[in-house]
Amino acid sequence: MDAQVAPLLERIDARERELGTAAEQLRTQIDELTARLRELDEEIENLAVTRKTLLALPPSAPGPTEEPPTLPTHPAYQQILDTFAETHGAKRARDLCQALDLPLTPKSIESTRHKLKRLVSLGVLAETEPGLFVQRRP
Structure with a gap:
C-alpha cells in the first residue's frame, strides 16, 4: 500500500x-x-x-331558577340565529358569511366566528369541533 x-x-x-x-x-x-x-x-x-x-349526553334538565340567556342586542346575532333556524346542520363562520351575503374576507369571517363563540358562551350554540357550530336544542 x-x-x-x-x-x-x-x-x-x-x-x-x-x-x-x-x-x-x-x-x-x-x-x-x-x-x-x-x-x-x-x-x-x-x-x-x-x-x-x-x-x-342528553342535556340536563334546567333548574327552576335558570333563565334563558340574554342575547346581545346587535342585529347580527339574530341574523345568525335565523340562519341556523332556516337551515339545519353544523356551520362554519365562512358558511354563515355566505348565507348572510357578507364579504368572504378574513375580517368578516373572524368577526362572524367571534359572534359564534359568544353565542356558544351564552349556551345558545355548541361548538362540536373547532370552528364547527350547531344550534343547541331546548
Whole structure:
C-alpha cells in the first residue's frame, strides 16, 4: 500500500465512524420522537372520543331558577340565529358569511366566528369541533 494512501484511508475510516455514530444518534432520536408522537396521537383521539361522548349526553334538565340567556342586542346575532333556524346542520363562520351575503374576507369571517363563540358562551350554540357550530336544542 502506498504511504500516501494509508493516511487518506485512515481519515475515511474515522469519518465513516463519525457518520455512523451520528446516524445512530439520529435513529435513536427518531425512535423517541415516533413514540412521543404515538402518545400524542392517542391523547388527541381520547379527547375527540370524550368530546363526542359529552355532546351525545342528553342535556340536563334546567333548574327552576335558570333563565334563558340574554342575547346581545346587535342585529347580527339574530341574523345568525335565523340562519341556523332556516337551515339545519353544523356551520362554519365562512358558511354563515355566505348565507348572510357578507364579504368572504378574513375580517368578516373572524368577526362572524367571534359572534359564534359568544353565542356558544351564552349556551345558545355548541361548538362540536373547532370552528364547527350547531344550534343547541331546548
